[in-house]
Amino acid sequence: MSIEVSNITKLYKDQKALNNVSFKVNDAQIVGFLGPNGAGKSTMMKILTTFINASEGDAKVNGYDVVSNKKAVQQSVGYLPEHNPLYTELFVKEYLAFNANVYGVPKSRIQEVIELTGLSPEAHKKIGQLSKGYRQRVGLANALLHNPEVLILDEPTTGLDPNQLVEIRSLIKSIGKEKTIFLSTHIMQEVEAMCDRVIIINKGEIVADKYLKDLREGQEQVVVVEFDYRVEDAFLTKLPKVKAVKNPNGFIYEITFSTKEDMRSHVFDFAHDNDLKILQLNQKNASLESLFRELTS
Structure with a gap:
């Protein structure tokens, strides 16, 4: 068992964060550790990584107690x-070499994590010269230096542009084939794109713990379509098995169908006709x- 959390409570004065x-x-x-802002996600991660102690309860990572076996x-x-x-004035390799020395790992590991995280094209630069996406790669490379069995990632895709999002998602999924990854986010699309399982927390309490494959087997789906022209909702409701139609902005429509059958072909036929x-x-x-x-509402 990579992570075991038992009856953890965390108090900040009179406020119960967990x-x-x-x-x-x-x-x-x-x-994926999913929840709205302020739900307690970061607090839980700080406890699991020994940065803070819980007020009550126990937690273990790789079988080690987070209080009695911090190191x-x-x-x-x-x-x-x-x-x-990150130390933005340092070069990428310089920063990783500094941390490799802290961890006591061989210098050969630096090039390994650079290649693993796709940093090679930017490895000759100072960290301050890198884009947000590449800075996240440096953070991941640093987290991987000592070849840990568990990765704990707090909002790893915050502030990234769409291209950087795809790159970091792909990288995390690749790493997850060999390691346990526990990542927090408040963005559901991130969970869907990367995770096997989702734990939802709200106001410091676990409110759901589900495997994504079980959720995907539900008898409902949403198809998001953007046309080149505005369409009246009433026309879209004539599609088979439509449950609801929303027009969040412009010519984009979110159509909810009461079936797990892939309904995109029906939307395509509607557009053609x-x-x-x-x-x-x-x-x-x-x-x-x-x-x-x-x-969470």
Whole structure:
């Protein structure tokens, strides 16, 4: 068992940031820790990485207690905090060499993590010259230097542009094939794109713990389509098995169908029959979105 959390409570004076939280994470899983801002995600991660102690309860990482075996936990965990702390005046290799010395790992490991995280094209630069996406790669490379069994990532994709998002998601999924990854986010699309399982926390309490494959087997889906022209909602409701239609902005429509059958072909046929061009056509997991809204609203 990579992570074991039992009845963890954390108090900040009179405020209860975590309230009797318990969960377990198996080896080689990518688990999304999902919740709105202020739900307690970062507090939980700081406890798991030994930065702070819980007020009550117990937690273990790789079998080591986070209070009585802090050093062992630190040696077996790679941590990327929400605000990635980097020495921007150092070169990439210089920064990693400094941390390799701290961890006591061979210098050969530096080139290994540079290649693993796709940093090679920028490795000759100072960190301050890098884009936000490459700075995140430096943070991941640093977290991987000592080859930890568990990676704990706090909001790893915050502030990235769409291209950087795709790159970091792909990198995390690749690393997750061999290591346990526990990542926090408040963005449901991140969980859907990367994770095997989702734990939802709200106001310091676990309100759901689900495997994504189980959620995807739900009898509901949302198709997001963008046409080149405005369409009246009433026309879209005539599509088979339509449950609801929303027009969040412009010519973009979110169509909820009461079936797990892929309905994108029906939307495509609708566009063809009505001389409309489709600018984008995507499917998203309605079950996860619905669950999140229901449990955190």
